[in-house]
Amino acid sequence: MSALARQKTLASSYTFEGRGLHSGKLVKATLLPASENSGIFFRAGETVIPATIEYVKDTPRCTTLQRDGKQVSTVEHFLAACWGSELDNLEVVVEGEELPGGDGSSIFWFDIFQEIGFQAQRSFREYVVLKNSFKVGENRNYIFAFPAREFRTWYFLDGGDSCCFSQSMEFSESDDFRKLLCARTFAFSWEVEEILEKGWGQGVREAAFVLDGEGRSSIPLRFPEEAAGHKILDMMGDLMLIGKRVKGHFIGIRSGHTLNREMVKKIIAGDKW
Numbered sequence: 001m002s003a004l005a006r007q008k009t010l011a012s013s014y015t016f017e018g019r020g021l022h023s024g025k026l027v028k029a030t031l032l033p034a035s036e037n038s039g040i041f042f043r044a045g046e047t048v049i050p051a052t053i054e055y056v057k058d059t060p061r062c063t064t065l066q067r068d069g070k071q072v073s074t075v076e077h078f079l080a081a082c083w084g085s086e087l088d089n090l091e092v093v094v095e096g097e098e099l100p101g102g103d104g105s106s107i108f109w110f111d112i113f114q115e116i117g118f119q120a121q122r123s124f125r126e127y128v129v130l131k132n133s134f135k136v137g138e139n140r141n142y143i144f145a146f147p148a149r150e151f152r153t154w155y156f157l158d159g160g161d162s163c164c165f166s167q168s169m170e171f172s173e174s175d176d177f178r179k180l181l182c183a184r185t186f187a188f189s190w191e192v193e194e195i196l197e198k199g200w201g202q203g204v205r206e207a208a209f210v211l212d213g214e215g216r217s218s219i220p221l222r223f224p225e226e227a228a229g230h231k232i233l234d235m236m237g238d239l240m241l242i243g244k245r246v247k248g249h250f251i252g253i254r255s256g257h258t259l260n261r262e263m264v265k266k267i268i269a270g271d272k273w
Contacts, residue, residue, distance in 0.1 A: 005125050007088040009033040011117035021074045021101025021185065022062060024202030029099055031112070034089040036121040039243060040082055043093045044070035051079060053241040053264045061200055063238055063257055073098040076237030076257070081109035083236050083245060084177040087118070088125055103207040104185035106233055110178065130248035132272035136262040141254040143235075143263045148249035150174070153235065155228045155252040159188055165215030169228035182222050183229030184208055235260050242267060 015030045034041070040051040047070040049055050057066040064073040072094050082090065084106070092099075102108035134145040152172035159165060171180055187195055189212045210218040211227060223229065231252060238260035239246050246267065252259075265271075 005086070007036050007121040007123050007125050008086055008118045009036075009089040009121060010087070010113065011119045014112060014116050016100055016112060018100025018102060020096065020098030020202075021077075021104060022200045022202060023073075023096075023098050025096060025098070027094065027096030027098055027100055029095075030093040031116070032091040032093065033119060034091045036089055036123040038089045038091075040079065040087070040090045040240070041092070042072045042075070043091060044072060044097075050243075051075060051241060052243045053261065053268065056241065056261055058258075061195075061257070063241070063261070071097050074101060075099060076234050077101070077104075077106040078109050078237070079240040080233045080237035081106040081113060081181060083240055084110055084181050085113040085118075086125075087113060089121065105183055105230070106181040106237070107178065110181045126244055128242055128244050128246045128267065130246065130267070132270070134263060134266045134272060136259050136266060137253070137255060141256075141259060142251075143253070143255045143259050144251040145263060145267070146249045146251075148247060151236075151245065151247055151250075153232055153250040153252065155232050155235070155255075157228045157231060157254060159211065159213055159215070163213040163215075165211075165213070167215065167225055167228045169225040169232060171229075171232050179223060180229050180233055183226045183233050184222070185230055186211060186217075186227050189213065231256070239264060 010031055010033045013032050017028045020027050042049045047068050049065045049067045055065045055067050057064040062074045063076040064071055065075055078099050130147045136143050150173050154170045156168045186209045189210050235252055241264050
């Protein structure tokens, strides 16, 4: 662990309404400043759900927290914005079972945080600093993690053996966080039928993009590597489930939420490669 900066919370409260990314239902989230060392946590009714791996429910295509019969879904985009804004302590009161999804990226949360402003706190921020190497995955999908002085990552994405495109992106904390947080959720064209059948993505069907087997997008991209960028955004949001920001070098190869969560568990357990 290392302490390099003061912890931060929001300067005031803020209430936001929007459609859930997957459910499409109108939901409300109220952001409240939280005391130092309290971390990021959600409140659903009387139930407090810390944003840590212990409360993760195994769900596809998003990260869901659950406790005592209450749940909050699609927290990864919100947590990525917290990372990018250097927010340490925050209470989020949720009316509904999913956070507002915006346009399927994290940028609207980031902009809300900047509008509200921040309050520095007395305690210093602590980091998880990798001292060992870790690996999760098998076959074609992996995450590798190595010691490093800052967080940085490289992500590789392709559409599988039958496709003829690939995409990669590098990112470190010294890069443009705003660009990364603009990366929207997406799907491959061969996944769309299942997504529609299961009712996922109802809140962002106009904003999300679809990639075909040659990497062509259904709508204009915000930057060429937007798909890989969104995967990095997801990874960073899921890594926040450690309870602290992590410093290390992460390499993702066709990985997603399941492997992200496995990596979080490995790091916490110290189950090195």
